[in-house]
Amino acid sequence: MRIACVGGGPGGLFFATLAKQADPAAQVTVFERNAPDDTFGFGVVFSDATLAAVHDADPVLRDGLREHGTRWDTIEVRLKGEVRRCGGNGMAAISRHTLLALLQSRAAQVGVDLRFGTEVGHPEGYDLVVAADGANSRLRSRFAEQFRPTTDTAAARFIWFGTRYLFDGLTFVHERSPHGAFAVHGYPISRDASTFLVETDETTWREAGLDGFDTAQPAGTSDEKSKAYLEALFADQIGGAELLVNNSRWANFRTVRTRRWRAGNVVLLGDSAHTAHFSVGSGTKMAMEDAVALAAGLAEHRGDLDAALSAYQDARQPAVAKIQDSARPSLSWWEHFGRYHDAFDPTTFAFHFLSRSISRGKLARRDPRFVDEVDARWRARHGADPLETPLDVAGRHLPGRRVETEALAGARWITAPDGEDGLAAAFERIDGAALVAVHGGTALTRALLSEQARLVRGVPSAIVEPDADDDRALTLLLSGRADLIGVAR
Numbered sequence: 001m002r003i004a005c006v007g008g009g010p011g012g013l014f015f016a017t018l019a020k021q022a023d024p025a026a027q028v029t030v031f032e033r034n035a036p037d038d039t040f041g042f043g044v045v046f047s048d049a050t051l052a053a054v055h056d057a058d059p060v061l062r063d064g065l066r067e068h069g070t071r072w073d074t075i076e077v078r079l080k081g082e083v084r085r086c087g088g089n090g091m092a093a094i095s096r097h098t099l100l101a102l103l104q105s106r107a108a109q110v111g112v113d114l115r116f117g118t119e120v121g122h123p124e125g126y127d128l129v130v131a132a133d134g135a136n137s138r139l140r141s142r143f144a145e146q147f148r149p150t151t152d153t154a155a156a157r158f159i160w161f162g163t164r165y166l167f168d169g170l171t172f173v174h175e176r177s178p179h180g181a182f183a184v185h186g187y188p189i190s191r192d193a194s195t196f197l198v199e200t201d202e203t204t205w206r207e208a209g210l211d212g213f214d215t216a217q218p219a220g221t222s223d224e225k226s227k228a229y230l231e232a233l234f235a236d237q238i239g240g241a242e243l244l245v246n247n248s249r250w251a252n253f254r255t256v257r258t259r260r261w262r263a264g265n266v267v268l269l270g271d272s273a274h275t276a277h278f279s280v281g282s283g284t285k286m287a288m289e290d291a292v293a294l295a296a297g298l299a300e301h302r303g304d305l306d307a308a309l310s311a312y313q314d315a316r317q318p319a320v321a322k323i324q325d326s327a328r329p330s331l332s333w334w335e336h337f338g339r340y341h342d343a344f345d346p347t348t349f350a351f352h353f354l355s356r357s358i359s360r361g362k363l364a365r366r367d368p369r370f371v372d373e374v375d376a377r378w379r380a381r382h383g384a385d386p387l388e389t390p391l392d393v394a395g396r397h398l399p400g401r402r403v404e405t406e407a408l409a410g411a412r413w414i415t416a417p418d419g420e421d422g423l424a425a426a427f428e429r430i431d432g433a434a435l436v437a438v439h440g441g442t443a444l445t446r447a448l449l450s451e452q453a454r455l456v457r458g459v460p461s462a463i464v465e466p467d468a469d470d471d472r473a474l475t476l477l478l479s480g481r482a483d484l485i486g487v488a489r
Contacts, residue, residue: 001026004123005130008032011270011287012132013103016112018057018295029113031120036104040247041096042162043189044284048090057292060106069094070188072169077350079174084350088366091170095189129266135256137272146263154253156335157205161196162244173237174341180204181338196243198230199334213249222248253277262309274320277331290316329444330356343455344480347377352479361471374478386477393460394434402473402485408437408462416441416449423448430457437486439464447481454483462486
């Protein structure tokens with residue numbers, strides 16, 4: 001079998017290695033347009049809980065993380081001069097440059113033909129062409145009618161840097177400049193460097209004058225003005241350390257989905273097939289999981305390419321969709337974090353951030369101390385446990401924060417839309433209400449509508465849910481997403 005892999009990133013290299021190992025007689029060629037030591041970006045982070053399949057397929061990543069990477073258990077959130085920490089979040093990271101070198105060496109070791117500095121379109125004469133050419137995949141564009149891709153562009157802006165400042169682990173740092181709020185995702189990637197990824201909203205980015213960089217400049221050119229601005233803003237947080245550049249320029253995150261992952265003998269892998277916001281997982285990890293599944297499909301259905309590619313898509317597409325669906329609430333959080341920065345104290349802010357995708361109960365199992373701190377913060381402020389805290393609102397005294405819908409008779413009921421594009425119209429119904437009751441829609445649109453009421457318009461809000469058990473109710477209350485929980489009977 002002759003296999004061409006277009007793209008020599010981690011996913012493409014790992015697939016090529018696995019395919020060659022499974023069938024030593026196969027001719028496996030990787031075409032990469034860049035030189036072997038060219039790489040954009042700084043580090044790659046992995047969650048301990050998601051690496052079993054990759055480690056079982058080949059030890060190259062496990063060995064690389066052990067010998068060259070860093071590992072931590074605690075997420076740290078810095079806000080308004082204070083620090084909050086939540087443990088039980090085992091993660092590891094490695095320099096992208098180091099990871100690529102290890103994967104290149106491993107691929108060459110098993111006999112893969114590596115051709116760097118080679119630009120190809122659609123390689124001819126191969127039984128299988130693997131499009132591992134990234135989020136801007138040319139092969140995906142060439143066969144767009146068959147793949148049927150869609151792209152959603154986020155409102156927030158982000159830019160990648162590195163720094164010699166060593167974070168202890170995954171750290172989220174938030175600062176407000178005269179122009180607006182900025183946030184950092186930082187984590188160590190080696191013994192002498194950390195990734196330093198910055199996000200902000202569109203308005204802040206423009207107000208700060210960071211929108212002047214000419215993105216038509218050749219790849220590799222970095223935005224030095226933004227570097228200087230952010231070095232000054234975060235100087236106290238990173239001990240005055242310099243920011244390191246590598247094609248560092250602002251962008252909007254794009255979520256790529258594809259209806260089908262194969263077109264004839266061309267199959268998508270990694271970012272060419274899908275992307276998910278970096279706050280919920282590593283695109284590199286997802287690409288390497290794709291590689292495992294594609295290699296397994298080929299091995300299981302040797303000689304039957306149609307069956308192999310169908311098995312690959314069937315195995316990976318549902319898992320990827322689940323990650324992408326969970327990524328949207330997290331991405332939304334980053335589009336609104338300036339609001340949360342201003343509205344919440346550090347403890348509530350940290351809980352709101354960490355509960356964007358998991359509940360209070362799961363956080364308590366990871367780090368009981370952190371959740372105890374959150375609970376204590378509520379009791380100190382309100383004098384009672386969350387569900388038993390009374391509330392006087394809209395001319396009524398409510399003895400607790402979880403109520404049946406009859407208790408919301410005086411509220412203005414607003415139906416949340418099924419999609420975020422319908423929120424603006426729903427927001428218009430808030431003004432003039434003494435209390436809003438948000439129902440319908442999705443968990444995300446209900447929360448965003450409720451937050452618009454209570455955090456932006458100053459109107460108390462209730463989120464009405466059909467099955468609001470204690471864990472769900474406590475998560476919504478403690479995070480500041482709602483004042484009341486309505487239980488629909």
